[in-house]
Amino acid sequence: MTTATDVSTPPDYRHPKCYANTRGGCSTKISGEHYLSHGLIKLFSFDDPEFRIGHDNGLGVRRPVQPKEFKANVLCTTHNQALSPADDAAIAFASFLRGIALKWMGGTGEWGRAESITISGDDLQRWVLKMFLTHAAVGSFKLDGKQVNTPISADAVDLLLNRSQWPETWGLCVHGDPTNDMLKMDPFSVDVLENWWGYFPLLTTWDQTLCGGVAELTGVGLGISLFNQGRDVGALDDPRHPLRGSVQRPRSMSWVVDGVEKKIEFTWTDSWVHRTATWTMRR
Template sequence: MTAPTPEYRHSKCYANTRGGCSTSISGEHYISHALIRLYTFDDPDVRIQPTPNYRIPVAIQPKKFVANVLCAAHNNGLSDADRTALTFAAFLREIALRYKNGAGEWGAPEEVEISGDDFQRWVLKLLITHAAADVYMDKDGTRVKTIVPDEAIDLLLDRAMWPRTWGLGVTGDLSNSHLKFDPFTQVETATSNWWSAAPLIKHEPRLLFGGIVDLAGVSFTLCLFNQSEALLHDGEINPLRRVIQRPSALSWVFDGVPKTVRFRWSDPWKHLPITFNMRR
C-alpha cells in the first residue's frame, strides 16, 4: 500500500472529502469479515449468497463480499471499529450458544467493556458503505442512489465531535416493534439472522440521514440529525420512538444474574444504563 498524502483524493474512496487517501483502492466488506468468520465458525469452505440488491448472482467466499468504495489508508484507519463490533458480537453469541434458547445454562455474571465511540463509528461505517456502494433498495425494488453528507465522513474519521442530539441509540421501550433487544431466546440471532442494515433517507435530496443496524440480536439506531422530537413522537410507525441515546451499559438479567456490555464514551453527554429483565 502506498502511503497516504494529505492532498490526494482517490476518486473511488467515499472518505476522500479532505484528502488523506492512498493511491490503492481496497475491498471494504459490507459487514466486517471477522464477524462473518465468527458466525460461520471460521469454516474455510463456507460460501454465502448475498441478496439481489448486492448484484452478486453467485455464492461467494466471505472475503469477496466487498465493495470497492474505500482507499486502503482510510480502510485500515477504521480497523478499531471492526474489532469493537467483533468483541460485542462474540460476547453475546457465546452466551447465546451456551444458553441454547433456555435449554442450556445462563451461568454466572459476565461483563465486557467496549468503546462506545468505536462502536458508533462501526454502525456509521456499515450504513455509509451500503450507501456508497449503491445497494439500498426502495420498497418497490428500485435502487436508491443515496448521497453521503460530508459531516458523516468527518464523524466517521473522528474529525468532528458528535452533536448531543445525533448518534447511536437503543430501544428504551419494549413495545417499539422496529427495534430488537433480545440476543438470547431466538437461535437464529446466533446462527443465521445475526445482522441487517436499513437506512434512514431524506427524500429530496436523497441524503443518508442515519439508519438501523442489527447485530447479534440487538438493534442500534444511528441519526445524523437532531432526533429530539422523533424520540418523543408516539406513532407506531416511528422507529425512533423512545430510543435512549448512547447508553452507558446494556444488561440482560435472568434470575438476578446479569450479562452486561459496558460502553466507554469520550463525549461529555449523559449516559444511562439499560436493563432488560428476561424470563423463560
C-alpha cells in the same frame, strides 16, 4: 536527487474511489472494504469453508460469495485501516453475545455466572455508520422497491473519521420501549445464530441522502441517526418510527436472568449523558 518526501502522497490527495476522501488524506491504493466486518462473518460461519454470503435485496453482492470476497472497493487503504478499531468493537460486541446465546440455547441451556466486558461506544457507533456508508457508496439501497443512489454527506465522513464530535441528538441508540419491535433486543434466542445480521437505512425523501438506519447485529438493533430527529419534542413517539423510545448512546446494556447479569459497558469520549439499559428475562 529524489528524496522519499518528494515521492510521497500529498496530504490532500483524494482517491476518486474512496468515499472518505472529502478532506484528502487518502493513499493512492484502493482497498476492498468488507460490507460487513470479515471477523464477524468468520465468527458466525464457524469458519465453515463452504459458507457463502450475499445481499438478499437484489443489490450489492447479488450472488452469494466466500466471506473474503464480500467487499466493495470504496475506501483507500489509509482510510480502511483507520477504521479497523470500529470492526474490533463490533466483533467484541457480537462475540460476547454469541457466546452467551450458544450456552443459553434459547432458555433451555445454562445462563452461567455474571460476566461483563467493556467496549468503546465511539467505535461501535462508528462501525454502524461505516456499514451504512459502505453500502451507500455502492448504491445498494432501495426506496419504494427501486435502487437509489445515496449521497454521502461530508458531515457523515467527518464523524466516521473522528474529525468532529457527534451532536447530542445524533448517533447510536438502542431499544428502550418494549412495544417497539422494530428496534430489536433479543440476542439470546436460538434463531440469532441464523439471523445474526441485517440492516435498514433511513434515507431522506428528497435526495435519498443517508440520514440514519438500524443495523442488526446478534439480534440487537443498533440505531443510528445523522440528524436531529426531534427526540426532545416527541417526534420519536410516532408508533411507526423505528427508533421510538430508544436509549441514546447507552452507558451499558445488561441482561439479567435470576439476578445474574451479563453486561456490556461502553466507554464514550463525548460529553453527553449516558443512561444504562437493563432487560430482565425469565426462563
